[in-house]
Amino acid sequence: MNPVQLVTPAGDRTTHAEYAFEGDRAAIESLFRDLVMTRRVDVEAFALQRHGELGLWPPVLGQEAAQVGSARAMRDHDFAFPTYRDHGVAWCRGVDPTWLLGIFRGSWLGGWDPAEHQIALPNIIIGAQTLHATGYGMGLVLEGLVGTGDPERDSAVIAYFGDGATSQGDVSEALDWAAVYQAPVVFFCENNQYAISVPVERQTRVPIAQRADGFGLPGVRVDGNDVLACHAVTERALQRARDGQGPTLVEAVTYRMGAHTTSDDPTRYRDAAEVEAWQAKDPIERVRLLLVTEGTPAAFFAEVEAEADALGARLREACRQIPEPELAELFDHVFVESTIENRQQKAEHIAWRDAIEGSVA
């Protein structure tokens, strides 16, 4: 299965029999902007971790095109269920990156309102969210929001997951379930080649996209470092879902250029040569080259760079301004209707805290 590709690593357009990017240069510039911002969020967060401001950070470096291309193919009323590495997806859904920083700073566990940005909180349990997406899609069908032909109504949902997740039972259940119910789900697998240290060959004997056959849904392999291809393939799959034609499995073939997280040391399990080979397929550089060829003025790139600098400065400041969490407040969020245990233990904690603070003062 050759991955769908519309732009080569050298920035040249290629054609594909089935897929094309339906957008002008401005549309590509807009994608480029999101790629650059996603990378800047990642670079800043990585640095903040190294400065001790974050406890951990899972870098997205290298996977920007898969995330931006797919997420930008969504309509506002579509919904996404992301993983803990999908910073670019969150960015494209309009989630302020400060929310992501707060998660990895240990300030909160997610916190934003999924309904506000049409994106769930990132899931750390591998693959669990694919079932949530499937149920969400079943709900869309029950509500009559699929296959009406009205673009304002018809909706779909994307489940993001990695190559390691394809070994989880939940993912197999979700693929089966979505096919059986013809739920409007796009299963978007970011195959970044590694589950921490374990290569994809240890997860599957066949290309991930090929697994779709057994479940009875179409599977598509796309160059995950080609934002135009990811956009085109996801847009087609989403439209198919919205039209009531059921789920699609998309395998975006990409590479995790960085470590699994800031606590990981990838030199222990992969060669520098392999990393260098993927470096040559960088998802942002090829778009820059394409835009230069197609006449984008230098001023545009300077403007995007300045915007990224401003974003970086803002995030550095915002991260340090994140308020310290209050344990007392958390007792209020266990249930909608709090229990006597919640109330008693909250009071116990506050009394203890105040006594300690009083003794210190």
Place this chain on the structure above:
Amino acid sequence: MTERMSMVKALNSGLRLAMERDPQVLVMGEDVGRLGGVFRVTEGLQKDFGEGRVMDTPLAESGIVGTAIGLTFRGFRPVIEIQFDGFVYPAYDQIVSQVAKLHFRSRGHVRMPLVIRIPFGGGIGAVEHHSESPEGQFALTAGLKVVSCADPHDAYWMIQQAIASDDPVVFMEPKRRYWESGDVDTGSAALPLWSSRVVRAGSDATLIAYGPMVKTCLDSAEAAREDGLDLEVIDLRTLSPLDLEPVFESVRRTGHAIVVHEAARTLGLGAEIAARVTEECFYSLESPVHRVTGYDLPYPPSRVEHDFLPGLDRILDAVDHARGLRG
């Protein structure tokens, strides 16, 4: 208005009323549609409410809970059936890592108004994995509420109240009591969901039970009466949160507390109740809190389950033992 019906019929009627009242209520599970569930609790619901609201799902418990979570994101209120107690473990991750935490993780933005119905407990001569009591594993999970009905009246009302709850509720149904009939007052629930109640007043000792063991305790109290003993029986009804004020009030009067459950003893609900009774009633206790429970064994083959499960003799022996320490 009072009607006599089995617990199965009471649950079925309660589900039906909840579905009529709120179009967002869905029923999902294995065999719940055309068959009406292996215990017939959902009988007739698919015929009357359609396949969209009463769904026969693939045979995948994690999938049932996981997709129900997704449905709550669209405002639905799924009522899930886990076919048997011992089949819930494939869904354990979705229940404890997702259902229990999503409200908390979202700082209150996400609501998980789903009900996980689990027929539980032994005493029916079943094969392996069909007689277990996993309620403690959910009751110790912050973010889940756990209740158990003991009679048809409570089954009728508690299922409706659980469905109306905006928090996730694990609803434990004592399957060995499914076919026993009782009076159901369809006019009034009488009690809110999160409350325990004294089901038999007495003065000599307090038996504390829930689900299938409430009837066993009531039978024990009747037998003890012949020996001149007057036992109080409390049906906990809600296992998380616990409503222990009626228990404390009772134990302060009787001086003796005996907790009875089918689940294994070590770290079972009896341990928590014993700790709380000790904390609150220490100076009223005339004997240590006793526990009459299943043993710390995987559920045994059914031909010896009567030796494993608490019965009249073991309960009354515990009462004697407790009272023998008096004076």
